[in-house]
Amino acid sequence: MSNPVTDNEAKWIRKIWTSYWGILLFHDAAQLFSYWFLPYSAGPTEFYYYVLLKPTIVAGSAIASAWMIDAVAKRFTFYALISAGTVLAVTIIRLNTDIRIISALFLLPILVAVLFYRRRLMIFTALLQIAAFFLLLARSESYRSYLTAFDVISVPAFIVICALVAGILMIRGRELQKELYTAMSAKQELMVQYAIMSRQAKMDQLTGLYNQATFREHYAMALDYAAEGTRASFQLALLDIDDFKSINDTYGHLAGDAVLASVARTVKERLPASGVAARYGGEEFALLLFEPDVGEAVRACEAIRTAVSQLVFSELDGKGATVSVGVAAYEPGLDADALFERADARLYEAKRLGKNRTAHVPEAAGQPDA
Structure with a gap:
């Protein structure tokens, strides 16, 4: 009817x-x-x-x-x-x-x-x-x-x-x-396309993590909030795949891409909910951690490092890969470059001490502690 x-x-x-x-x-x-x-x-x-x-x-x-x-x-x-x-x-x-x-x-x-x-x-x-x-x-x-x-x-x-x-x-x-x-459908489709393009512009396509430019935005905001005292202090971690050039030279770049993707996936799975992760350079990753203290941040990084060390790659004939990590905690007065240099120095320290390890700067100390 x-x-x-x-x-x-x-x-x-x-x-x-x-x-x-x-x-x-x-x-x-x-x-x-x-x-x-x-x-x-x-x-x-x-x-x-x-x-x-x-x-x-x-x-x-x-x-x-x-x-x-x-x-x-x-x-x-x-x-x-x-x-x-x-x-x-x-x-x-x-x-x-x-x-x-x-x-x-x-x-x-x-x-x-x-x-x-x-x-x-x-x-x-x-x-x-x-x-x-x-x-x-x-x-x-x-x-x-x-x-x-x-x-x-x-x-x-x-x-x-x-x-x-x-x-x-x-x-x-x-x-x-x-x-x-x-008209509304067309507008909605444009909005979806814009959202996809915007996300793509912020993400690294191989790893699915943020790219370097987006990470720098989050890094700058974290520094501003910490300097203003409106947010708890944070930690910066730099993670690098050990002997990655050798992996590329021995097994090829496709194998290297597979290792990068697997490491990135492990980072996302083990990263604390409040953390931010990005592919910062070729085989290097940058993490922002908002843990109560540097000890908690180191434990989070150690969980990632350990999980990566347990991976087995068919692309590497059944072999694994490891990562080294450097961690530095924000302290009042540190600018972006200074904090980054501290974390980078700790990463170098982890490499020098044998790789597949985490090195960090104790809070309010500024001295390396492997």
Whole structure:
């Protein structure tokens, strides 16, 4: 009978029901004002029962019935809503036949139908208004008395024309919706592409870690926060694959790439959640660690170093690879270059002492400790 009611349509249905009640109450208030303060031909009994109470019960019952239909049979919701609007319009027209333009109220349900962009509903609404017009014409002598022969033809024609115009508006509205959807989809696709490109610009494609430029941004921010005292101190670690040139020379660059990718994966798996890792140069990695003290940072680096030493590479004929690590903790007064030089010196120290080890500078000491 009808497509399911969407959440947005349900919201508008509630607003329309509220509007129906508002129209009915406003009409009753206008009738009371006219009866109390303007010349009115009806007596108290005739006014309060036939003009006020009975029509209000009829229209109110139609609105309430539509609400109950929506609650128990939502597939009829739209038709019930239009029918209630038609009863409301006919009720008001019948009580105000001396107002010549009052027949324009037949457009109320048509305007309601336009909101939902449903062609069948619009056809149903137009036919219902024409049927309501002729029924009112046949049943109400008062209504007939105010209509001319031209009105009998023009009112249904006016309803049909308005329904056709409403149908055209609905078609155009659907086109606009489609155009908007297409534009939004294109915009969303551009945003996704931009996000991908932005990520690619920040990442090293081989290892999936940050590249050097992005790492420098994080490094600068860490230094700023630490200098301002708004963030706990941090540690810088430099990690280098031992004898990497020999690996490339002996097994080829593809094997070297496989080692790089595996080491990077191990770094990501073992890196503390708050840490930042990047491929800083050919076989060198840089880590930012935000541990409570340098000892915790060294333990994190040792976990990475140990895990790497346990890897076995088919590309290296079943052999493994090792890394050396240098760690330095930030101290007040150190700039980017000075801290980097400390970590680099510790990395050199680890290499000199035999490789596959971690060397660090104790906090607030500035002296090497292997």
